[in-house]
Amino acid sequence: MNFNSRLRFWVLAILFACVVGFYLYEWGGLGPQKVVAAKVETGTLKPTVFGIGTVQAKMNYNIGPTQTGRILRLYVDQGDSVKAGQVLGEVDPVDLEQRITGSNAALVSSQHNAETARAQLQDAMSRNQLAQTEAVRYEKLFESGAISKELLESKQNNAEVAQAVLASTVSAFQAAQSMVDQAAADYHGQIEQKRNFMLISPVDGMVVARQAEAGSTLVAGQAVFIMIDPKTLWVQTRIDQARFSGVALGQSAEIVLRSNQTEVLCGTVDRLEVRGDTVTEERFVDVKFTNIPSSIFLGDLADVTIKLPEVTNSLYIPVAAIKTINGEDRVWVVQNGKAYCKLVKTGVRTVDGKAQIITGLKQDEIVILFNNSKAQLAEGTRVRLVAAL
Incomplete structure (x- = not known):
């Protein structure tokens, strides 16, 4: 192999080594881990x-009868707006009208009896007053010797009888008046019971459900309408x-x-x-x-x-930088090209991804958001910033 061939070989070898080294540095495990980071900043947070x-x-209302009965008519349906006091439906009262008529007749009869008892009472009071006056007058005549003792005793006896009759008449009037009160209570109770057969809206509202139809038999308390x-x-x-x-x-x-x-x-x-x-x-x-x-x-x-x-004048970092480990909030910070884990105390968080830092970090410290490398971060791991937010 001549000199030029050897030179070419070594140049290519060096270039190959540089490429391999650059690859291992950039994408392999020899170089620092690549991370995306952000600075700790101070500002106003608007947490949500x-x-x-x-x-x-x-406010929800279940409208239904207070006693068992059959639905006679319904006047509204779901989706209808109603007013307070409006009749929504009726339950068949069966023989209630006849009972109301009977109660009314009993009330009128008791009122007539009470009037009769009142008249008898007034008559008894008049008779008693007359008898008492005569007894006093005859007593004075007896004292003056104008009448006999037998006549005086007769007038005194009449006064006692009149007093007893008055007492009896008072009791009869009170009994008659009690019968009027009882009949009136029974009559008004029947009228109120008739109202109980009417399904009435308690407030201005809207019917959202109709749970029964005309002809259905309901038990007491079962809802017909939901308002x-x-x-x-x-x-x-x-x-x-x-x-x-x-x-x-x-x-x-x-x-x-x-x-x-x-x-x-x-x-x-x-x-x-x-x-x-x-x-x-x-x-x-x-x-x-x-x-x-x-x-x-x-x-x-x-x-x-x-x-x-x-929250004004507060330190904050992106929420993405916070890692929860064993129930504690921690962040990775970059110091002198190396990663270190710090315990922090966080506060409020905002909808745009910011988190308040109460303790653990200082202004302008760099925190790691994402690790682009496959390897996990550890204390003192060399890192290189490839992007900053």
């Missing part, structure tokens, strides 16, 4: 909590328990119905339910509409974003 819920009504008050519509929202901290009554929210995703509706947190779902580890938050849209249906799914109080 996101949840998914369903449209429901706070809601449309002014009390809200979204029962499920919030992850881990994100629930900071949610409070009165906070504003944005509601986007799945049936109309082009419109953002405003709402406020109206109730924090004390019960939760132990299976999904979620809490329930009821968000009412500020202005209820005209076209909305019970059971509609909705995306709800609750706005938490702003």
